[in-house]
Amino acid sequence: MKKDQLLEQAYKSFENIPRESLGFFPTPLHRLNNISARCKAEVWIKRDDLTGPSIFGGNKTRKLEYLLGRAKKEGHDHVITYGATQSNHAMQTAIACRKVGLKAILYLVAVVPPGEGRPLGNLLLDRIMDAEIHIEPCPSGDASEAMEKARSAAAARIKELEKEGSSCYEIPPGGANDTGSLGYVQALMELCEQIRQEPGLSGFDHVYQATGTGGTLAGLLAGKELLQEDFELVPVDVGLVKPGFKEQAAALAGAALSLLGRKSSLDAGSFTIEESFTGPGYEMPSVESSSALKELALEEGILVGPVYTAKAFAALLGHLQGGKIKENSRVLFWHTGGASELFAEAQITGDNIIR
Ligand SMILES: Cc1ncc(COP(=O)(O)O)c(C=O)c1O
Incomplete structure (x- = not known):
């Protein structure tokens, strides 16, 4: 089936799902020009930090x-x-x-x-x-x-x-339940629609996102299956991943799909969680995350949260530098918010972000 038809069918399956309008959608999708030039790759960002309804948006609004x-x-x-x-x-x-x-x-x-x-x-x-x-x-x-x-x-x-x-x-x-995860099935539909409208952009090779409870991951996995998208999804652990986490995320994706009247063939073997950028643990920044936060701020003027989104961006930069992401690849950083963590306790914000 063609991508357009898949998208149309996906919209239909949401018709009877109750929804309250909270945010401003679609959130912007744009290229990170300075980082792309330096890293010799096409690095883009999906701005779910700007979901609204207040200036402190993020993935939970969806x-x-x-x-x-x-x-x-x-x-x-x-x-x-x-x-x-x-x-x-x-x-x-x-x-x-x-x-x-x-x-x-x-x-x-x-x-x-x-x-x-x-x-x-x-x-x-x-x-x-x-x-x-x-x-x-x-x-x-x-x-x-x-x-x-x-x-x-x-x-x-x-x-x-x-x-x-x-x-x-x-x-x-x-x-992180079936109903909540629908927000990220819908988010992927939104992204596909934006890709379709962006001249010269046919899709992404890799998509990076910060993973905590796994609800966002489950929604994206379900969306990938629904729309038959083949990009590599790279969920980056922020410190909550335990044994059995992948199985739970796959089951949640299946449950979200069944709310849409669809069956799932997803299993935990179909994706890998990046656990090398977690640092000392949940709610704690790492050397890499603080430096990734600083890089995005200095090169693009964009702020991430020190203990969630900075870890996902650190993984993306680490994979670019280490060659895991090949030159000229198209990579998306899904910014899921959290910049208000910058005004939290010093243990959360970290010491390395101000000089
Ligand atoms: C800013 C931010 N990004 C990502 C996540 C991870 O999302 P999820 O809990 O759906 O895995 C969270 C919350 O857990 C978050 O607050």
């Missing part, structure tokens, strides 16, 4: 269009979600909820403990949005243990709200 679409359709009045204290997802949820008249409740794990006094970065934005915030300490450094506690506290809060006659829609960390 997922939330479907998640909040469902929450509204099912008649909920509250949304509960989870993340770290500097979670971009939690911040975007707090903002999106304001736009559609839902109340946001955030359960945040203090992987990096917030300092005394005025909150910083995304936590400050959550506070400006008057989200109901619950912080779960993480003294042992074991985020999964703290997250379990947050989940049981949230379950008790949901029951309490139900007793008061309210109804709560629960969104997993990162919005």
Whole structure:
């Protein structure tokens, strides 16, 4: 089947899926001229840092269009979600909820403990949005243990709200479920449409994106299958990948496709996660990520987040320098947002980005 027909069919399969309009789409797609010239490759960027609705956009706005679409359709009045204290997802949820008249409740794990006094970065934005915030300490450094506690506290809060006659829609960390992943199936459709309209651009050889909970990855995998796209997808671990992660992402992609009435033949063997650019761990910058952040800022005037998108861009630069990406290849960096992390605690922003 021709690409146009595949795209048309994909649009049709979204017809009955509830969606709330939150962002500004399509997000810009443009060439990074200075980096392309220096690296002898065609390096492009997809600006999902500019999704809106506020200036602090990012990948979660796309997922939330479907998640909040469902929450509204099912008649909920509250949304509960989870993340770290500097979670971009939690911040975007707090903002999106304001736009559609839902109340946001955030359960945040203090992987990096917030300092005394005025909150910083995304936590400050959550506070400006008057989200109901619950912080779960993480003294042992074991985020999964703290997250379990947050989940049981949230379950008790949901029951309490139900007793008061309210109804709560629960969104997993990162919005990583079948409904949320639809945002990135749609995003790939948007990209294909843009490629079609861009003179001289027929597609990309490699697409780099930061992978945390895996919802974005699942959506892109599902989109690739739906549209029969053959670019190499390079998901770059930001520090959350554990054994079984690939299987979960493949299953999530399959679940997103089944919401669209499609079957999936995807398996975990069909993609590889780049784990060499994670650095010391989740919510922590690495030497490579700080230097990639700085390079993109100095050469193109574009800001990434120090602990998510900078790692994906570091992998892209590392692969260009190491020859893994061949000269003249067409490479896309999918900027999924997170620049508001630059205003977070010093452990997150890193020491190497100011001289
Ligand atoms: C800025 C940014 N980029 C990428 C990701 C990774 O997305 P996902 O959780 O869908 O893997 C996240 C959040 O987790 C993020 O905040």
